[in-house]
Amino acid sequence: MTADADAVVDAAEEAARFHTLLTAFEGHSAATGGRGKDAVNEPMIRHWCEAMGDANPAYTGPEAIAPPTMLQAWTMGGLSGHADRSSAYDELLGLLDGVGFTSVVATDCEQEYLRPLRPGDAITFDAVIESVSPRKTTKLGTGHFVTTRMDVRADGELVGTHRFRILKYAPAAGPSKRRPPAQRPRPVINRDSHGFWEGVREHRLLIQRCTACATLRFPWLPGCNACASPDWDTVEASGAGTVFSYVVMHHPPFPAFDPPYAVALVELAEGVRMISNITGVPYDKVRIGLPVQLEFLRVDDDLELPVFRGSEG
Numbered sequence: 001m002t003a004d005a006d007a008v009v010d011a012a013e014e015a016a017r018f019h020t021l022l023t024a025f026e027g028h029s030a031a032t033g034g035r036g037k038d039a040v041n042e043p044m045i046r047h048w049c050e051a052m053g054d055a056n057p058a059y060t061g062p063e064a065i066a067p068p069t070m071l072q073a074w075t076m077g078g079l080s081g082h083a084d085r086s087s088a089y090d091e092l093l094g095l096l097d098g099v100g101f102t103s104v105v106a107t108d109c110e111q112e113y114l115r116p117l118r119p120g121d122a123i124t125f126d127a128v129i130e131s132v133s134p135r136k137t138t139k140l141g142t143g144h145f146v147t148t149r150m151d152v153r154a155d156g157e158l159v160g161t162h163r164f165r166i167l168k169y170a171p172a173a174g175p176s177k178r179r180p181p182a183q184r185p186r187p188v189i190n191r192d193s194h195g196f197w198e199g200v201r202e203h204r205l206l207i208q209r210c211t212a213c214a215t216l217r218f219p220w221l222p223g224c225n226a227c228a229s230p231d232w233d234t235v236e237a238s239g240a241g242t243v244f245s246y247v248v249m250h251h252p253p254f255p256a257f258d259p260p261y262a263v264a265l266v267e268l269a270e271g272v273r274m275i276s277n278i279t280g281v282p283y284d285k286v287r288i289g290l291p292v293q294l295e296f297l298r299v300d301d302d303l304e305l306p307v308f309r310g311s312e313g
Helices: 003-023 042-052 068-075 087-098 194-201
Strands: 029-035 103-113 123-132 141-154 157-171 206-210 232-236 240-249 261-268 273-279 291-300 303-310
Touching (some): 042 068, 068 157, 103 141, 194 206, 194 232
Parallel strands (some): 273 303
Antiparallel strands (some): 029 123, 123 141, 206 232
């Protein structure tokens, strides 16, 4: 055999040996004597039905049952978790982490319902590591599927089973392509907003003013939202303003933006409000009421934007 063929055989044998280590965990407990943090109850049933848009009358009234697909909901530990997870499950995941299968994604679940759950049922459960697959290569990467089976009981009676499967994997390497720097999204410039962007090019922040009732408006609109008059002129903003409200963007990342960054609703001295970035202060120093001053930021060769500079002092 060639050296390449020998390497393939060696890798396959190593994968088989590692899989043998993993299958030794099959049949071991993943959780023992778990208890639902709440009994089956009407408020959770109502919230679930509202979220799912399920108006089945079986889930309301004095004879109400819980939707069967809520089976797992009664066993979840929330942010504080459960104290009943076994060391075997942690050891299995640690073994996978140790060879580089550090990423995880839930892939599917299977449920079997033996009897309906009703408000007042007290939930207990046990879970077992049911199977660990041989090494698999997927679009996400290479790793192993781990399946656990949970037996759910109500007041000691088995009412359903829940199988949950995850993939523990090493992410596949993406294609290494050099891409040009991403551009900021282009503003929509149409018949109604053209005048505003003409002003920006001249470093002027223009606000529409109704010539019938003198109401100022922003963003630009084809007619007055106070008296419906289509007639208007403009006034130039002084550039002074304060932060009326704001958010800090952390996720998801967006091309051409470097999170975290602050996006604010700025109230201009003239009384109208506009959304813009805040410059000059760190994102975590932006506060409601922060005084800001208009400036114009060139983001690339073709685009300049009005933004507002704050001062920590």
